[in-house]
Amino acid sequence: MQKKILHILDGRPKKITETETVLQPLPHKDFRFANPFIVLHHMLPETIPAGSVRRIHPHPHRGFSPVTIMLQGEGFHRDNSGNEGHLAAGDAQWMFAGKGLLHSEGPTERLLREGGNYELIQLWINSPARHKWDPPYYQLAPLETQPLIATETGIQLRLLAGHYDGHTGPFKSHTPVTLINGKMNGGAQLQLMARPEYWTLLYISSGQIRLNGETINEHQLVVFEKENDEILVSSCEDTTLLYLCAAPLTEPVAASGNFVMNTQAEIDQAKADDKAGVFGQLSN
Numbered sequence: 219m220q221k222k223i224l225h226i227l228d229g230r231p232k233k234i235t236e237t238e239t240v241l242q243p244l245p246h247k248d249f250r251f252a253n254p255f256i257v258l259h260h261m262l263p264e265t266i267p268a269g270s271v272r273r274i275h276p277h278p279h280r281g282f283s284p285v286t287i288m289l290q291g292e293g294f295h296r297d298n299s300g301n302e303g304h305l306a307a308g309d310a311q312w313m314f315a316g317k318g319l320l321h322s323e324g325p326t327e328r329l330l331r332e333g334g335n336y337e338l339i340q341l342w343i344n345s346p347a348r349h350k351w352d353p354p355y356y357q358l359a360p361l362e363t364q365p366l367i368a369t370e371t372g373i374q375l376r377l378l379a380g381h382y383d384g385h386t387g388p389f390k391s392h393t394p395v396t397l398i399n400g401k402m403n404g405g406a407q408l409q410l411m412a413r414p415e416y417w418t419l420l421y422i423s424s425g426q427i428r429l430n431g432e433t434i435n436e437h438q439l440v441v442f443e444k445e446n447d448e449i450l451v452s453s454c455e456d457t458t459l460l461y462l463c464a465a466p467l468t469e470p471v472a473a474s475g476n477f478v479m480n481t482q483a484e485i486d487q488a489k490a491d492d493k494a495g496v497f498g499q500l501s502n
Contacts, residue, residue, distance in 0.1 A: 219446040219447070219448060220430060220446060220448045220449065220450060221412060221418060221442040221443055221445070221446045221447070221448065221449055222430065222442065222443045222445075222446070223429065223430055223432060223440055223441070223442060223443075224249075224441045224442060224443050225246075225248060225249045225439075225440070225441040226432065226434065226438055226439070226440055226441075227243045227244065227246040227248060227249060227438065227439040227440075227441065228243060228246075228437065228438055229241030229242060229243040229260055229437040229438065229439070230242055230243070230246075232259070234259070234274075235274055235275075237272070238261075238274060240259040240260055240261050240262070240340075241259070241260040241262060241437055242257070242258065242259055242260075243258055243260075243421065243437070243438065243439035244256075244257060244258040244419075244439055245257065245473075246439075249441055251471055251473075252417040252419055252441060252462075252464075252466075253344055253417070253466060253467045253468075253469070253471055254343050254344035254345075254393060254395065254417075254464050254465075254466075254467040255341065255342075255343065255344075255417060255419060255462055255464065256282065256342040256343070256344050256471070256473055256478055257340075257341065257342035257473075258339070258340075258341055258342075258421060258439060259339065259340045259341075260338075260339050260421075260423060260437065261336070261337060261338045261339070261340070262337065263289075263290055263335060263336070263337040264335070264336055264337070265333070265334070265335055265336075266291070266325055266329060266330065266333055266334060266335075266336050267333050268331065268332055268333030269330075269331065269333070270325075270330045270333070271330065272324055272325060272330060273322060273323075273324035273325075274322065274323050274324050275322060276298075276320045276321065276322045276499075276500040276501075277320065277321070277322075277476055278318060278319070278320050278476055278477075278488070278491075278492045278497040279313075279315035279318070279319065279321065279476050279477065280315055280316070280317065280318040280350070280476075280477045280478075280479065280488045280491075280497075281315065281316075281344075281345060281350040281477055281478045281479045281484075281488075282315060282342050282343060282344050282345050282350075282478040283312055283313060283314045283315065283342070283343045283345065283391070284313050284315070284321075284340055284341070284342055285310065285311070285312045285313075285340065285341040285342075285343055285378075285389075285397070286305065286310060286311050286313075286323070286338055286339070286340045286341075287310045287338060287339045287340075287341075287378070287399055287460070288305040288306065288307055288308065288309050288310065288337075288338050289307065289308075289337040289338055289339065289423065289458065290307050290335040290336060290337040290338075291307060291325060291329055291334055291335050291336035291337065291338075292304065292305065292306055292307075292325060292326040292328060292329045292334075292336075293305040293309075293323065293324070293325060293326065293336075293338060294323065294324060294325065294326045294327070295311055295313065295321060295322075295323050295356075296321065296322050296323075296500065297313065297319050297320060297321035297322075297354070297356065297500065298319055298320045298321070298497075298498045298499065298500040299319050299353075299354045299355075299356070301313070301356035303356065303358045304326060305358075306360075306361070307361075308360075308361030308364075308376075309358070309359065309360050309361055310358075310359045310364070310378050310389070310399070311356070311357065311358050311359070312356070312357040312359070312379070312389045312391075313354070313356050313357075314345070314352075314354055314355045314356070314357075315354055316345070316349070316350065316351065316352045316353055316354040316355070317350070317351045317352065317353065317354070318354070318488070318491065318496065318497050319354045319497060319498070320497050320498055320499070320500040321500070322500060339421070339423060339460060341397075341462070342478060343391065343395060343464075344467055344471065344478055345392055345478075346392055346393060346467060346469065347469055347480050349392045350479065350480070357388070357389055357390065359378055359387075359388040359389055361376070363388045364376035364377060364378055364387065364388060364399075365377045365385040365386070365387065367382050367383050367385050367398065368400070368408060370406065370407075370408065371403075371406070372402060372403030372404075372405065372406035372453075373400070373401070373402050373403070373406050373408055374400050374401050375398050375399070375400030375401075375408075375461075376398065376399055376400055377396075377397070377398055378397040378398065378399060379391055379395050379396060379397040380394060380395055380396030380397065380463070381396070382396055382398065382411075383411075393464065393465050393467060394416075394464060394465040395462075395463075395464040395465075396461070396462070396463040396464065397460070397461070397462060398410075398460070398461040399459075399460050399461075400458070400459065401456070401457065401458050401459075402425075402427075402451070402453040402456070402457045402459065403453065403456055404425075404453055404454065404455040404456050404457075405453065406452075406453045407450070407451065407452050407453075408450075408451045408452075408453075409448060409449070409450050409451075410448075410449040410450075410451065410461055411447055411448060411449075412442070412447050412448075412449060412463050413447065413463065413465075414444065414445055414446060414447050415444050415445075415465075415466070416444065416463050416464055416465055416466065417441075417444065417462070417463065417464050417465075417466055418441075418442040418444075418449070418461075418462070418463045419439060419440060419441055419442070419461075419462040419463075420434075420439070420440040420442075420449070420451075420459060420460070420461050420462070421438075421439045421440075421459065421460040421462070422434055422435065422436050422437065422438055422439075422457060422458070422459055423436065423437070423458045423459065423460060424436050424456075424457065424458045425453060425454070425455050425456055425457025425458060425459075426453070426454040426455050426457065427451050427452060427453050427454060427457055427459070428451075428452040428454060429449070429450070429451055429452075430450075433454070436457075444466075472484060472485045473485075474489075475489070477489070
């Protein structure tokens with residue numbers, strides 16, 4: 219049976235640094251978390267002029283995984299666990315922060331030098347309490363490693379994490395998480411399957427769809443009921459979407475700044491550790 223819609227959440231501007239603003243549909247004033255999905259940020263399409271100087275400077279994380287999906291352009295990642303990653307359009311990365319690290323991110327040096335289009339989505343995926351103090355790790359999933367899971371005319375969807383229709387995504391996670399990213403041409407129809415009792419969300423990064431008789435516009439996030447298992451999507455125009463499905467993480471959430479923990483005391487400790495230099499050092 220088809221899943222009912224619980225919420226349609228608009229992405230709202232959120233300033234994340236002095237110079238960077240993203241759209242944030244999650245958390246939202248009407249719906250905070252679909253734990254383990256804590257944050258969804260969409261850095262909107264822009265054209266970066268040639269000769270630009272721009273980077274999100276080193277900052278700490280602890281207790282969760284920032285997952286980045288590059289939609290246009292090229293992105294660069296570096297952290298003080300020794301990991302570096304270059305992302306082209308369609309590529310994705312999963313950085314598990316664990317007990318804590320510093321990382322820096324932004325357009326590649328080539329994109330800054332030559333100019334070009336730039337767009338990405340970043341998810342914050344929570345980790346169970348038993349893994350929050352594990353050592354950090356890094357996963358890079360180039361486009362060609364992401365299985366195609368839909369072959370209907372006018373549809374191209376790729377699996378980044380989890381299991382779907384006999385395929386397995388390249389990303390590994392501590393709890394069951396399915397991430398699907400892709401495009402639908404205008405007029406295409408798609409049936410997505412979700413596991414009952416899981417959190418299921420659908421974000422429209424561009425375009426417009428019809429869903430359960432409702433029109434869903436670009437930059438809106440749909441949160442579904444946990445019951446039932448079918449989602450029928452009809453695209454009104456060329457559309458780019460992100461499908462999320464995960465086993466609920468039934469633990470307390472304390473989230474502040476760059477940290478996602480279980481208690482306020484752990485958040486306070488993370489902030490104190492950051493101030494004391496416990497997270498180490500990283501050059502820009």
